[in-house]
Amino acid sequence: MKKLLSGTLGVVLGTALAGLPGTVFAEGRPSLVNTRIGTPFGANGHSSTVDGRIFVGNIREDQATTTTTWIARVFRPEAVTYDAAGKPSFAQAFSAGKTVAVRNGENALAFCFTHPAQPYALSSGVAVYQPFIFDSMMFNGDNVFRRRTTDIRVSQPFTTSAEIASFTTGPLETLRTVTGATIRGIEPTMTSDGRLLIWQGAPANTGGIDHMMYAYNPTPCAATGWSTPRPLSMMFNDPNAGVKRYPLAWKRLKAATGEDFGDTTSGALVRGAYAWVDHEGRNLLYIAVTYTDGARREAVSLVGADTNWTAYHIDGAINTDRMDIAHLFYSGPMWNFEQERLPSQSFPPGQSNAAHYLPVTKTHDVLALFGSNTADYNEVDLGELMDPFHLLFLPMNELVTRAGAYDLTRTPDLSGRFFTGTLVGGASISPGNALTRSSPDSLWQPHGKGKALVVPGGSALTVNLADPSGTVPGVGALVRGLSVEFAVRPDADIQQGCTTGNPYRYLMHKAGGLDIIYEASNQVQFSLVVNGQRVRLGGGPVLPVGQWSHLAYTWDGTTGVFHEYLNGVPTNRTLPVAPGTARLGTGTLSIGAGANLDTQRCPVNGEGSFRGAIDEVRIFTHARSNRSICMTAHGANCREEAIQHTPSAGQFVMSAQAPACNGTSALNSAACLSAMHRACAQRGASDALANSTNTWNTILQLVSNRPPISLAGVPVTSTATDLTVACAPIQHESVAVTFEELARIHAGCTDERGVTSTHCTAAAHRFCNSQGWTTGQVFEVTSRPWVGCFNSGLRTDVEKSVLGPVSNLGDYTAPGSRLEVSQWCRTQGYGAGVVQELPSATKAHVHCFQPAVTAPWRYLP
8 A cells, every 4th residue: 555644544444343354454565675685687787678577787798809798588577476474586587588799898778768658569479679779888988878779579478487589689879969979978877758868977078977967859769869968967957848847857956965966067966877767757866975996886876856856875775784785787667566556557458466566665656676786676665755744854874975975974864954963972873784674584573774873872863953044843933743753772781780770861852842761661751842841751661672663752732642652553551632832943952862972871860871773763743643653664563553543633634734735725736635635535534434334345445455545635615724625435446657657648747747737637537537437636646646536426518607707717727616616516416526628618527426525624723
């Protein structure tokens, strides 16, 4: 189930499940973001086709004859198996393959398909792939890019026996710019549309390397007509409209510290190597730090729209150790093997991924990445990086500077606020991921992620919470909700010899804001300053020493309710109630100690320093739900409990679901689409279940691999303070698509900037029609759009003047028009409605439906 919700269902589900024996939740899937898995695919430079089924890699080079041997192998997802814990095995997933010898000095390569929606043709039972291959002549240092035709034929395609039947290449053509110049560099990668080329090169385009460069061509896969090469960080100021269609180009790129990368050819540019750009040009994967051999072969990093255009040194499996092995080439199949993907979206159309799927990690939008030099498979979760309520997110891994070097004295803040953490005393970042694994090593035991903060006592990580404007929620500005999450592993001997006094220790401390204390009893106590008064929750459950636990605390200022979670499950202790407002305030937040860095092994008088490891510290400016906490508690098997935990009332506020959904004027925003769906999926699902006459089918929808019921929300009425939302019918299909797919259906729906437009509404409608549903609506955008398909009872063309005065102006996306459409449907005996198409200049094609539930929610707390 994709983690799209910030809430859960409530005790109604638990009661219903108890009354229905034999109810089984959909099979759980572990998180693999901290697990590197070996594969039989090994090569030097490599690339994979847009459908993810053909891998071509360089396996041999002869310097004397400038001959390179390429091997083509079939990736067979049908042959992926899973052990009892859900971990995949790729032992039989790659075919033996066939080789071809090519001349003139080839190493890395990129596929380019002129028709990416049809990457192959079937001929007499053989799948025929005929892409171009782009590569660089690099043996003699010229580093000139070329292209050649390729013919790869697969026998018994899309089966466990699929194999390369033949592999041939055609003549070379040199790539040239609009001025006739050659394009020089190494390690090319391309978007699936064949128009954006990215590589390792130099601003002068003289054959030098160590910088991320790009060029654009309006003609896919062409040999000529490429734009003059520019540094990657200059995409945002490129005047070419074609370049601007890629999300990578929408904003200025920043380093992990918040410093801008350069906007000229002589500025502080993105240094990197071995790049892979995702299919839609949203993000670029690259290697950021030099290895022991002096080449950039460490710190696999990501930058783009899903990292808030900030360089993200990935904390997790793909960077297992700081300097373990050289990391070179990675590529991914994007969403092609996703379990939830509809068969009609698959290659080949009609084939289901239900039993053989990637990625395994079942949270947000997860990249599945195969390495060739490393012969491994890794998963990277993008969704955790873009939470709009993040106040602080410390992954506790090494910081990579703008110049492309490790800084072992700091860790980045991934919240987008750049509250960079600084190590003080003897604190350190673990050099490898072994520390954050569970003991015993299990995917289903709580553990940290990637690297971790190690505090041996008398040391800490400090964060300066600066807010000169007094407007940062939770720092200078007051909030009505707060959540704190982290993973912790106390040293096994943390209490050894501590037999007198009250040797409590700080896990976290912000004077005047909050403190989290590790008690002598191995319990943890959370305290928050609410309305200027410190509210203490008292000691929680006893934590095991020498093992990882995930702790989370939420506070809903509207109701005053606190919740405490251990390993993603509520502790159900009786806690204080304190409605009001809170903020941490400016100044130093200390993690692992208090402000005084007490070095005593046994702090007799308390206020001591923690001894152990701390990881994944996250602070949010709202009360998170149990479901959201469970999804980020790595290794915790908590889903069944989480889905039954009742959210607090303060969560059912539009701006508590998406901050920008704060009034009627925002109804045409992506924020309100998201807020309405999240309210429907939480409270709407619970209310619908309580009133449903079809309880069994409702429960099946709730506990399946699909997201819960009533994901799409439609506005019905709005006042200055409240929004009445109609939640889509219980019976529906919730599907992740891509803008690439939607744009093929309706050309105007190209990216999230137009997600509320009539173009995207029409695309969603037509997509859902193709799946057998009458009505479609985009209800959320993460790194891609999500469409809810359902059936409406009335579908008719309506004159815009009949709908109302706002609709009569012709803008059906206007907040007033959306409300008028629902009101018109109510006059027809339905609960709400949406416009799906525009059949003429004066008419709208309206769909009216009966909601699962209709309820008012406030815009603001």
